[in-house]
Amino acid sequence: MKALCWEGINDVRVQDVPDPKVLDDKDVVLKVGLSTACGSDLHLLTGHIPFMQAGDVIGHEFMGEVVEVGPGVTRHKVGDRVVVASFIGCGECYYCKHDLWSLCDNTNTNPGITQALWGADPGGIFGYSHAMGGFRGSHAEYVRVPFADHTAIPIPEGVDDLSALFASDSVPTGWMGADLGGVQPGDTVAVWGCGAVGQMAARAAQLLGAERVLVIDRFDYRLRQAERTFGVETLNYQRVDVGAALREATGGRGPDVCIEAVGCEAHSDGPQYVYDQVKSKLKLETDRPIAVREAIHNCRKGGSVFVLGVFSGFVDKFPLGAVLNKGLTVRGAQQHGQRYIPMLLDRIAKGELSTGHLATHVMPLAEAPRGYQLFKDKEDDCVRSVFQP
Template sequence: MKALCWQGVNQLSVETVPDPEIRNEQDVILKVTATTTCGSDLHLIGGYIPAMQAGDVLGHEFLGEVVEVGSQVRKHKVGDRVVVCSFIGCGRCWYCAHDLWSLCDNSNTNPGLGSALFGYESGAVFGYSHVMGGFRGSHAEYVRVPFADYGAFGVPEGLDDDSALFASDAAPTGWMGADLGGVRPGDVVAVWGCGAVGQLAAKAAMLLGAERVFSIDRFGYRLRMTERHIGSETIDYSATDVGAELRERTGGRGPDVCVEAVGMEAHSAGVHHAYDQVKQQLRLETDRPDAVREAIYSCRKGGTVFILGVFAGVVDKFPLGAVMNKGLTVRGAQQHGQRYVPMLLDRMARGELPTGHLATHRLPLADGPRAYDLFKHKKDDCLRAVLHPGG
């Protein structure tokens, strides 16, 4: 089969790789019909995530048609259209039983790598380095889905592929930020980033009852898209002081909940960005925490900061004094998608959660390298490029 492979830093190619096979009785084989680029993939492409190997298949946000099932699969049959959670959960360990699916104890076949980096074994995710299990990704014609009864979900009739696709990762990630960030009716919420995850975090906050939601970015087309499709207020951080703007718009107090949806390659308008960029390139720190810092400084006293963006290791000049002296709660997680996907699919089918607009570009799998070029460099107002391996 054909698949989009990582060949080295900033090097992608479409290659012929072996077809996937059932390896466990709980597996299904999926014919991929739609799979999308994601901002966290850029960390892999740029060489910021360790343990990538030439030939690794990228992609973790996808849906498709079941073409083969293992003998112990009970919830799916050949021909089913399903969306698959990007994180793989066994459904049986302590973490899965407590709805902490991305922390699964049994899905990662390389637990020692995560333990060395993070102090504990990480869960597994499709197409995201050997630290996260070394599983083949979804930018391929077919993909093996382990523990399919727990990670694959039937798509409601009438919901198109390009909308349901985002129930795989962007929608549950965004919803988790608002949910575990503790958004309550009447809250004021600020979200850093107007990519797919940031937009859906803002919409989740609104659906959870937030009185006002501010979305922060610097790209005009992303800000306009957020205003039009999500309905939140927007702030262009390149044109104003975000902290001062948020204080002015909230009567001097600041947001109750701040959600960081940018991650380890964040930008800022200040001198900190140049400092972080140099240190990251010299590998004196692994991540650029510009947006995290700003969220911590902007959040009201006693508020909550939730970190949704992907971070790999260590950062510099983390404002720990602000966290302690302001009495902040800081949380973060990779998405516990299995907790949210069925509810999100229902909301999508009812028209409550808009996602189809996120798919701004649609390309065949053969154009995978071009899709990432459009996406990474934000050419032609690309928010997400969706690959259709079948066409």
């Protein structure tokens, strides 16, 4: 079959790879209907996420049709249309039973790597390095889905493939930021990053009752899309003083909840950007936490900061003094998809959540390298590239 393979830094190619097979009685094989590039994939392309090997199939956000079922699968049958959570959950361990699915104890097949790096191993994820299990990714014609009774979720009638696609990762990730960030009715929420995840976090904040939602980015086409689709307020940090704008919007206090949806390669026009670039090139830090610093600095006293962006290791100049002296709650997580996806599919079916607008560039899998180039370089107003095998 054809699949998009990582061959090195900024080098992805569509190649022939072996067809997947059922390896465990809880597996299904899925014929991929749609998959999409994700902002966290760009960290693979630039080499920020280690433990990649040439030939690895990338991609983790997808939906499709079940074509083969292991004998231990009870919730799916051949022909079912499903969306797949990007993190694989066994459904039986302590973490899965407590709805902390991305922390599953049993799905990362290479736990020693992350135990040494982070002190514990999270769950396995499709197409995201051997540190996260080494599973083949979704930019392929077919994918093996382990623990399918928990990892694959049926798509309701009335939800089209394109809308369901983003319920795999972008929508639950954004929703988690607003939910676990503690958004309450009447709150003012600020979101750093206006890609798919940032837009979904903003919409989630609205649906959880936020009175005002402000989204921060530097790309006008993304800000316009969010404003047009969800009616949020937008701030281009290259044109306005974000801190002053947030204080003005909140009577001088700052937002109640700040959600960071940028990640380890954050950009800035200030001197901190140069500082972080130099530190990372010298291997004195692995990630650039610019948006995290800004969220902590601008959050109101006693407020909440939630980190959604992907970070791989260590950062410098973390404002711990601000966290302590402002009495902030700071949380972060990879998405607990199985906790949210069924509810989110129902909201999509009811028209409460719009997701299809994110797919600005839909193309055959054969053109996936071009799709990643468009996505990475923000060419042609690309928000998300979507691939059809």
